[in-house]
Amino acid sequence: MTAHPSESAEAVDAPAGTSNAVDDFAEFLDELEKDEEAPHEDADDESEDAEEPVEGDDVDEDADEEDEPETPAIDPPVSLSKEQKAAFAQLPPELQKVWAETEAQRNREVQARTTEAAEAKRNAQAEAQRELASIQKRYADELGEYAKLFEPQEPDYSLIATNPEVFAEQMALYKQMTAHRDYLAKQSAEARQQAQAGEQAIRAQQQEAELQVLRRELPEMNDPEKGPKLMAELGNVGRELGYSDELLAQASASDVLALKKAHDWKAKAAKYDAWQARKMEAVRNAKGKPKVMKPNGAETRAEQGPRRTDAAWKRAQQTRRPEDFADWLEKAGHM
Numbered sequence: 001m002t003a004h005p006s007e008s009a010e011a012v013d014a015p016a017g018t019s020n021a022v023d024d025f026a027e028f029l030d031e032l033e034k035d036e037e038a039p040h041e042d043a044d045d046e047s048e049d050a051e052e053p054v055e056g057d058d059v060d061e062d063a064d065e066e067d068e069p070e071t072p073a074i075d076p077p078v079s080l081s082k083e084q085k086a087a088f089a090q091l092p093p094e095l096q097k098v099w100a101e102t103e104a105q106r107n108r109e110v111q112a113r114t115t116e117a118a119e120a121k122r123n124a125q126a127e128a129q130r131e132l133a134s135i136q137k138r139y140a141d142e143l144g145e146y147a148k149l150f151e152p153q154e155p156d157y158s159l160i161a162t163n164p165e166v167f168a169e170q171m172a173l174y175k176q177m178t179a180h181r182d183y184l185a186k187q188s189a190e191a192r193q194q195a196q197a198g199e200q201a202i203r204a205q206q207q208e209a210e211l212q213v214l215r216r217e218l219p220e221m222n223d224p225e226k227g228p229k230l231m232a233e234l235g236n237v238g239r240e241l242g243y244s245d246e247l248l249a250q251a252s253a254s255d256v257l258a259l260k261k262a263h264d265w266k267a268k269a270a271k272y273d274a275w276q277a278r279k280m281e282a283v284r285n286a287k288g289k290p291k292v293m294k295p296n297g298a299e300t301r302a303e304q305g306p307r308r309t310d311a312a313w314k315r316a317q318q319t320r321r322p323e324d325f326a327d328w329l330e331k332a333g334h335m
Contacts, residue, residue, distance in 0.1 A: 077103040122209060126202055133198030140191035147184035152177035210253040217257055234259040237266060305331075 074096040076088040080103065088096060155170030214221055221227040238248050238259050251259070312328040 136195035143188035
């Protein structure tokens with residue numbers, strides 16, 4: 001590489017005039033072109049040497065090909081059949097990824113439709129049970145009213161002496177009416193019990209459905225330690241909002257999720273209040289400290305310009321790098 005001219009960095013302590021600086025920059029560009037031509041000649045010599053065959057080249061090329069990392073294969077979705085998994089294994093990784101994503105999306109849609117169908121079936125069964133319980137309750141009430149019509153009247157026991165035949169007829173009717181009344185009363189009680197059992201079954205199914213919703217929406221409830229703790233915290237939030245323990249015991253899944261949202265809002269508000277408290281504490285602490293004043297001898301922006309231009313020129317003269325010359329031209333206002 002051609003030696004630099006005598007105007008080295010040691011001989012230049014400050015930027016010369018604009019004309020001298022431009023001449024030096026032009027000289028630097030000429031030297032840069034010479035430096036760029038030299039590697040091309042060396043590269044030609046290296047290419048000629050590279051054309052000579054060397055033993056083991058084929059082996060090295062094969063080794064390089066073997067060392068190239070391959071895209072890892074994707075496991076086939078579990079929903080595929082044996083034949084489909086075999087076909088899946090023959091595909092390139094890109095197509096395997098597309099198939100796997102499509103199958104996963106299909107499985108998610110099937111799961112969503114299955115869940116919707118199960119919920120619809122459960123709702124239909126609950127509605128049918130509610131209707132049956134209502135019918136049984138009305139039936140029990142009607143049997144009770146009907147049983148009152150068979151309220152028996154005791155026979156006239158004085159007829160035993162005066163007219164035993166009439167007394168016998170009254171006694172037979174009394175027993176018959178009593179039997180009818182007791183039978184209807186029993187039927188009414190059984191129907192009422194069945195209605196109550198149906199209502200209890202409906203409530204149990206509703207509670208199970210609500211619990212499934214909560215387990216899906218609040219996975220931490222499945223944890224034996226976190227679940228009870230979370231429910232206790234939500235109960236405290238509900239009491240702060242004015243709910244009684246009786247109402248909290250009857251809370252639905254929607255109510256619990258609303259309490260969870262209020263619980264999260266409360267936690268975020270507490271964090272924000274703590275952050276504001278720390279911020280105000282820092283402000284209060286800073287009020288007692290003296291203000292930092294700039295010295296009278298501090299340079300202004302206009303005064304810093306020439307100094308930075310001189311420093312950029314010295315750096316470009318020392319390093320001879322294009323970026324440093326470009327920095328100097330920019331600071332000097334030439335770009």
